[in-house]
Amino acid sequence: MFEIRALEKHFGTLKAVDGISFSARPGEILGLLGPNGAGKTTMVSMIAGLLAPDAGEVLIDGRTLNGDQDPLKRRIGLVPQDLALIEELSAQDNLAFFGALYGLKGPTLRAAESRVLALVGLSDRAGDRVGTFSGGMKRRLNLAAALLHDPEILLLDEPTVGVDPQSRNAIFDNLETLRQQGRTLIYTTHYMEEVERLCERVVILDHGRVLADASLADLTRTGIVKPRLRIELNVGGDGHWLDELRGLDGVASAELAGTQLTVGIADLAADTPRILGWLSGQGMVIHGFASERASLESVFLTLTGRSLRE
């Protein structure tokens, strides 16, 4: 069991991480979401032992991680956001170097190299210089380097930045395999679709605090954000009828931008026909409409008032 308790970190007067706590189980992929400056990377750095927390603790199976040389660090693998590879060396030489940092040598090291290269599909490129690899291949090798010492907990700090869709899918498959092996994966990203695809649970951060810690299903069920209708009308103008629309049962919000009306509703199936009928009754012509289910991004927007990619 991996757990962090009341973790804090200050940089001067800036409180980058402000009392964050959460836990993750073996075999779980936990999504860590937040805009730039939310404190995600600072937190990952503290978990990986790169930064010393000002307060709080990181626990693995109830034992507190303490200091650079704590053997507990061996149970953590870090996939940094930047490509932490040596481009002048071959893939195998890179892995041999990183493996040796964890004390691997001889047949054990060679077996570990083969295992991780096979996992990320780079066995046939083992002897090639990393500088000749594509961006996607480098990302996969970046992941492989973190797996050499067989860590139980894997910290992935935006591991698919700049990756083509094919390599991204390959990495997702790798992560799913690792999850099935019973490892704990902490995954930070800006890509909503990645979280929706990979993670069962998500922790949303902003300004160094936890805004939400829940399963994906719970977040969408909570009704923090209602489903929305986007309706294209024949009229724009000042929308004086909007207040009347907002007063209807089931309507949570209504905004008009040009001729596009966005209506937040409680129940997509029940409320949609009623709203469309009301608009027609007002003499407006509906050119088209689309419904949107509650997305994680919209949850985030509601919670923080900001887009994830700001």
Place this chain on the structure above:
Amino acid sequence: MTLTALIALVRKDLKLFFHDRRSVIMSFAAPIIIASFFGFLFQGASGQGGQARIPVAVVDQDQTELSRKLIARLGEDKQVQVVALPLDRALDQVRRGKTTVALRIPAGFSEGATRTFFSGGNKPELSLDYDPSHAMELGLVRGLLTEAAMSVVSAEMFTGPAGRKSLDASLDQLEHSRLAGGERSDLKRLLESARAWNARQEQQPATARQGGLSLPYTLKEEALTSRSATPYNSYAHSFAGMGVQFILFMGIEAGISILVARRSGLWKRLCAAPLSRRLLLGGRALSATLISLIILGVVYAFARLVFNVRIEGSAAGFLGVCLAFSLMTASFGLLIASLGRTPEATRGLAIFATLILVMLGGAWVPAFIFPAWLQKLSLFIPTRWAVDGLDAMTWRGLGFQAALAPITVLLGFALTFALITLARFRWEVEG
């Protein structure tokens, strides 16, 4: 596990160093080429053949036998190359840097020089117009001219017709002088003896005539090196200087590599491993030390094979100086990593600082030509001790005792740099 990691860190750095063609060229070829060039230059300066003669243009406006003898006497010296030119061409050659000095012998020089040899009065004026960028050579030409002028003018006084005429005139002047009676009679006897000697010499064939002043000594010069039979090898100093310079450049790159690693994320991966941060820095220091020793080994092996640079002094002392300097270089690299921010800005500043260190350390030109205050200042510069230590163990041929001071000072610098690094290094990895 620590040893496995340390070996991996060092092996990785060695692989990267030898993989990078630019660093290999900078570390091996560049010092060898530049040291060979400097060694060749200083070989000339030390009198080991091939030294360029100082070009001297002579303008003979006197056109007498004495002036021609003076020019011929000056031209006999192997340190100058005398060419007779008209005045305007001689001055133009000096202005354009083609000739170092123009010597003007004015009309009436012969008469004036012999006339004033004993009696004083208005002496003729020889002019030396010189290239200010060759002021050091001017002193040499001045000395050679003095020797030649004293020799030919005094010879003329004792053996030639101009001298006899001058002696007659001097005796005539003496008759009308206000000198006291005793002094006048003593001087008269001296001049009459000189005139008698001059007259007797005139009876001799020109080749058998004796007279004229010469230097009252001969010189035996010997360069003091390790052994009396071993000549000074200027390549020993130039290889020491250039080896030191380019190894320091390697040290800079060792420090910069840490800054690059910090920026690339590689440092995060290193720090994520269960290793002490001191081990990570120690690994870099150890690899830089080994690379420095390898460079020194290759550079001196080349110098030995091609230029016969030998360790004439203590081999243990030589190894000690090499090791101490290598450790100093490694800690210098770590110091750069601890004080620097971005690799680009740090590299520029570090190279500038290194060039200053190398220049003041006497790696380019020997420190003895510095002003006295600068020579004292350079004792606070590690490169001075490294170059002096290597010189002492190679061409000076001194024993281990002479290596102790450089080794101690270099280790002191290494320790100081290491302590500053430990105090200033940004251990935490920013997010």
